[in-house]
Amino acid sequence: MKDEEIAAMMRALGHPVRLNILRIMAQRQRDCCCADVTDCLPLAQSTVSQHIKVLVEAGLIERRPKGTRNCYVLITSKFAALESAFGKMTAALTELSARNRHQENKG
Amino acid sequence: MKDEEIAAMMRALGHPVRLNILRIMAQRQRDCCCADVTDCLPLAQSTVSQHIKVLVEAGLIERRPKGTRNCYVLITSKFAALESAFGKMTAALTELSARNRHQENKG
DNA sequence: TTCTTTCATCGTTAAACAACGATATAGGCG
DNA sequence: CGCCTATATCGTTGTTTAACGATGAAAGAA
Incomplete structure (x- = not known):
């Protein structure tokens, strides 16, 4: 990723x-x-729709037209992928950072 | 969090x-x-400084004045906390989402 | 067809962001 | 003190974001 x-x-x-x-x-x-979603939030429908669009374009949720409505479902694989990528990044940063601090203590 | x-x-x-x-x-x-950092990037010093400020304000790195310079170190505990929070959120979302799909299949 | 519902999109406004060059401050050095 | 270095901050510009009301398109009901 x-x-x-x-x-x-x-x-x-x-x-x-x-x-x-x-x-x-x-x-x-x-x-x-x-x-x-709009019923649960103190925001205009257009605002909610805009936020949903951001999530769709980020690939985190999927739009499924269903009659006159649009249903949305999470794309769990994307969440898993991001979690994995973030975990790897954090591990790398933490490891390098710790190693540097170790050398700092020696110097 | x-x-x-x-x-x-x-x-x-x-x-x-x-x-x-x-x-x-x-x-x-x-x-x-x-x-x-600036040496490694094709960006102006002021731009890099601005990005660094964002990271400081988010609590992800720490500024340590050292003579005439400022040193920066990652706050690894914050990365760990965020990773944990994100992991929990992802787990919750995935679990609920899966349960709903299960019920959908039944209905 | 005509009306209704659902919702994305448009147009607008205000705020935040990203990038830059210029400036100012603060620590060291002569 | 005066100069240099490192770097944060200022001011500017153009872009993006967030919020809203209004509009328009498409599916279904009357």
Whole structure:
């Protein structure tokens, strides 16, 4: 996973409303459409739709047209991939950082 | 860890240059100052300093004045905390999402 | 066909971000 | 003290984001 892609997903997750939207979508029994999310938030429908679009474009959720509504589902594989990539990055940073501190103590 | 804090860290990580800066800081042997980072990037010093500020304010790195320079070190505990929070969130989302799909298949 | 519902998109506004060059401050050196 | 170095901050510019109300398109009901 390239930095650009990781950063794009992080950016999509970098807004509390969008974290909330993801939880609402996950908690919702069965289908979850835009109106369901809007009902749970003090935001205009257009604003919610815009946030949803950001999540779709980041590849974190999927749109499924269903009659007159659009249902959204999480793409769990993408969350897993991001978690893995982030974990690897954190491990690398932490390891290098620790090694440097070790040398610092010696010098 | 609250959504607002998670989102703030995610936002700070949501730019490829900042991911790069973190790697540069971690890879660097011993101290890492602003000039060291700037040397590795095709960006103005002021721009790099600004990115560093974002990382400091997100609580991901720490500034340590050292003579005429400022050294920066990763706060590994914050990375661990974020990784943990993100992992929990992902697990919750995935679990709920899977349960809903299960019920969907039944209904 | 006509009305209703759902929702994405448009247009707007204000705020935040990203990049730059220029400036200012603070620590060391002569 | 005066000079140099490192770097944070200022001011500017152009871009992106976040929020809203209004509009428009598509599916279904009357």
